[in-house]
Structures are given as structure tokens and as C-alpha cells.
Amino acid sequence: MEKDEKHFSGGKRYRNKDITVYWKPSTCIHASYCYRELIEVFDPSRRPWVDMEGSTTEKIIEVVNLCPTDALTWKYNDEALNEDVRADQYNHVKFRRPELIGSINDTVEETPVSVKVMIDGPVVIKGDFDFINGTTRKEVRDGMISICRCGVSDHQPFCDGRHRKIGFTG
């Protein structure tokens, strides 16, 4: 069953090893080409309704190109290949949804930042975030910081472990 269903702005995206298919429900006019031609991949009665392992990459591209709107669009996962795509690939994002070009890395990396409030300890923040401390703004990418919650750290705003000495609870 389809494992790689992710949200992106305006809809969902589905990937196999070669391509990413974007689904934008707001523009679907239910022309039904997708499931009439390839029910193994596009099955509206199934959740998720797109199974990228249901057929070959070539066949999926062929059927996505039949979609008369930009409800279904596609692109190669290898950005270099996208540059050479020509206009006969009707529903390639280059022609239908240029805003999605080059965004594959962004969509893959849109993991929420993890904020963990530790038991009687600091708050640990992990991921991709901007950190503003006084007048400095630091771009933290795939990083981690530990912020004092007890108020007595000598290394403010960061935790230095003093919460344990003072018996902080909270």
C-alpha cells in the first residue's frame, strides 16, 4: 500500500523512486481519466487514493498527462531531468504548476520542529528553525537547543543542568 503520502501547499503529493505526483483537489473537474485508465494507481475508493507502486513510472506519467486540469501534475525526483522535459509532457509541473519546480527538497524537508518539555528539566527544541535571542537571529537547520525552564541557569537562556541542584519541578 502507498506509504509516501505527504501534504504540500494546496494538496498532497505521492512519490515513487522516479517521480512525484501532485494532487490538487480544488481544481479537479472529475473528468475521470485517471481512474478509468489506471485504477491500480488512482482508486478514489481507497485511502490514500493514489498508490504509486500500482504501476510503472512510464504508465503513471502517461495517465497524469491526460488530466485536463492541473489537479494531477508530476515531476522527476531528479531535478536535472526536469530541465529537459518538453511541452508534450502536458502535466509536468513546469508547464502546469511552475511554483512547484525546485520545491521537492522543501516539501520533503517540511518536518515539524520538535519541542519537548522534559520532566522537571529544560525544553529541548529540534529541527529547522530560526532562533531569536536578543538582537541576534540564528538560522538553525537540523539542530538542537536546550532552553532553561527553572530560571537559575548560569548560561541563560540555555540549560546548564542547575535545575537538578535546586530541585526544580515543573
Place this chain on the structure above:
Amino acid sequence: MDENKNKKPQAVVEIIEFGPLKISGNFTLKDIKRDKEESPGEIWLCRCGKSNNKPYCDESHKK
């Protein structure tokens, strides 16, 4: 290639001077002690240790 260049910040973490820790954006908050998990969009967490509504700020730091 530095792949981190393509990464956009998902959230903004801000130390409010003499105040709480403000977090906004795409994040999940896990409070282990109180066994709560949520994605609130925006929060202010206590940094002074005095809040009566931990982990949130209740402005006790002003007292």
C-alpha cells in the same frame, strides 16, 4: 552541495527578554510529564520557573 541551504525554517523560536520563550510556526509540543502532545501553532513557555500553569507562561515573572 550543502543540502541545508534548501531547508526553510519550520518555526521561529524567540527568547523574550525577561520573559517567556515564544515558539510559532510548524511544530509539535510534547510535554512528557503531563503526557500531552499538541501542535498549537504558537505558544509562550515559562522560563522563570514560577508559572502556576507550567509549561506555559502565566506572567508570574512580572511579579
